[in-house]
Amino acid sequence: MKIRLSSHLSFDSIVDGPGLRMVVWTQGCTHKCSECHNPQTHDLNGGYEVDIDEIITNIKGRKLQRGITLSGGEPFLQQEPLEKIAKEAKNSNLDVWAYTGFTFEQLLDSKNPHYFKNLNLLNQIDILVDGKFIYEKRDINLRFRGSSNQRIIDVQKSLINRQVFLANEYMEEQLCSAK
Numbered sequence: 001m002k003i004r005l006s007s008h009l010s011f012d013s014i015v016d017g018p019g020l021r022m023v024v025w026t027q028g029c030t031h032k033c034s035e036c037h038n039p040q041t042h043d044l045n046g047g048y049e050v051d052i053d054e055i056i057t058n059i060k061g062r063k064l065q066r067g068i069t070l071s072g073g074e075p076f077l078q079q080e081p082l083e084k085i086a087k088e089a090k091n092s093n094l095d096v097w098a099y100t101g102f103t104f105e106q107l108l109d110s111k112n113p114h115y116f117k118n119l120n121l122l123n124q125i126d127i128l129v130d131g132k133f134i135y136e137k138r139d140i141n142l143r144f145r146g147s148s149n150q151r152i153i154d155v156q157k158s159l160i161n162r163q164v165f166l167a168n169e170y171m172e173e174q175l176c177s178a179k
């Protein structure tokens, strides 16, 4: 199975979730957030395709990573290959974070035509950072998110309880103490 990426995998990232992380940069995004830092990732036909087996091989070979992060672009435009990648990461005892411009509620709206694909991917994700980047709410002191509207969600707890549970330990983290 193929996936469309915007750039090569990153390793040892410390800004896309806790610990050392491998980041999968997906290509394609339709959210059009003002002042997006990654406009080159928007074109749905841009970037390049790779076989997911290549990514899975990298996951299995990186023993020092704490987890993988699905970023982009918009990962929830490519749920099926990412579900398989995330599943392999979990099998390798890695935690899985994902960034999305959709809200958790939008992904799981029963009227959403991609509901089941979204749910299947969410079932493999530990932490979701959701919502568009809103420039007016940008805060450079926030850790793991760009604007204060974005939430860091404990996905499995939220799925079980059918309501959003924040991962407060990460929501409260600041890059530097704001007084």
Ligand code: SF4
Pocket: 029, 030, 031, 032, 033, 036, 037, 038, 039, 041, 072, 073, 074, 100, 101, 132, 133
């Ligand atoms: S969701 Fe991310 S990649 Fe897409 S437009 Fe917004 S900031 Fe840019």
